[in-house]
Amino acid sequence: MASIIKFENICKNFKVPQKAEGRFKMIKNFFCRKHRIIEALKDVSFSIQEGEIVGYIGPNGAGKSTTIKIMSGILTPTSGTCVIDGLVPWQNRKTFVKNIGVVFGQRSQLWWDVPVIDSFELLKDIYKIPDDKYKETLQLLNSALNIEDLLGRPLRQLSLGQKMKCELAASLLHRPKILFLDEPTIGLDAITKLAVRDFIKYINKEWGTTIILTTHDMNDIEALTNKIILIGKGRILYQGSFEKIKEKYSDEKTIEVEFAKDYNKVSLAGYKVIEHNLRFATLKTLPNTKFHTTDFINQISKKYEVVDFQVSSLSVDEILAKLYKEYEL
């Protein structure tokens, strides 16, 4: 498979005017401004293969939006090279953008007071989509997203979830090869979230669309992506499969134990007691302990009378929080 997106040593600096306090400083500032340089991206390199779904994650302010804006040709980087589908995004803008679709989760591209279908028709003209192709695509999107009944209504009458569905459809009318999704599931209810995820998978499979999504919802990442790119403080910290990261943290278990009678003190070699309240205790594996159920049962039943216990691994969110902590983000 050929790589469709290639990012090499991209740096992006922003010059930000320094805020001054005090009345006179403000006036002084107006005439000669001091600037501070913010390095939004530092030497960022990665490549994405055609047909992949890639999760682009990182805490707020890590540089995710900046990367998306560079990839979609809105911003030019300070240095570095970027080739997407054989083109440099910020050169030949008009040719380049025909092949991409972008959904900014919090900003709509549809007209507020006009029926959604009219916005679609305008996009048809903007992208010069031929009639038959437009009809075919619309029909497909209609049935996949179940939005046929919404199209006749103005955007302002739609719920957040309905809007997002229309938004997705709008950005796919011209069948882009690459789709950028900036927080596509933000604020959606459980059912719509699942529908949106299914749709993203469907489009990826049906059209082979390469999809890059940013999200804070780790379940999105788990459900959708083959690969994640973790960014923090403008640097790429990890790229590869999410499974690998999960494995790395899979040894860490939390065990909730219920005893048959009250104990005043609980301790177990290789485990840390997090909580203890007579009959109940929560244990955590120490860094060097490799959890094994049979061993654990043997070990604990020698000392205590156990009624029940439950083992859980770290949740996806906890893993991510750990990752951020590890990289000091």
Add this chain to the structure above:
Amino acid sequence: MLYKNYVKMHLKSSFEYRFNMMFISVNQLLIMVGEILTVYLLFLQFESVAGWTFYEALLMLGVIYTVYSTVEMFARGYDEFPKLVQSGELDRFLIRPVNIHYQIFGSRVEFTKIPRILLGIVISVIALTNLAVDWTVWKVLVLIATYVCGMFVIFGLFLLNAGVSIFTIENLEFLNIITNGSKELAYYPINIYAKWLARIFTFIIPIACFNYLPLSFIMETGSVPMWLCGVAPLFGMLFVVPCLLFFSMSLKHYKSTGT
């Protein structure tokens, strides 16, 4: 055509707020009527101002109203450029396979300006029918060029406004002085103002080129050579070129800063 579709969309949106639209139109018309009355009262006091008669001044008012409202109607996107930047609409424009200017023009079409344009035309016609002019082909051409020049100059000012707003993130009110100030200056033949002011508004911001210079040509008055007065509107149109360049430069700056 794409632009026709944009207009259709704006029409549909506007009709959702019919009453609002009507009130805005009426309100704006009332302001204009007030301004016309001011000019009228001024000329009731003084038969002529700096050698200009009431109908000559009225023609100037008619020109600026027609021209300014027309540009406002179609190029409002440039006027409201800071909004386009803040709302992320500009980012959207940059990821569409259509020329940026085309999209900015398409982003706003204000039908509430139509009554003002019509009033501007009516005033122009009233003034022209009351002026004793020996019409020649040249004079008709200069008159048409005056309106075209006015639109170019005002559009240029809008472009400047939009360009500057990219550099100054804050919405600076003083920018309005340039556009609105120029507009209100053009209510009268501008050679009635102090010489230095008239010079600035002839050579730097060429308001005079669609104001007293072509008026002098049509009325065959004034001290400026006639041929200069005649070509003034053509000279004024050139103003839009540096403005366009400045705007493109600002846009380039935007793409590297994203402010």
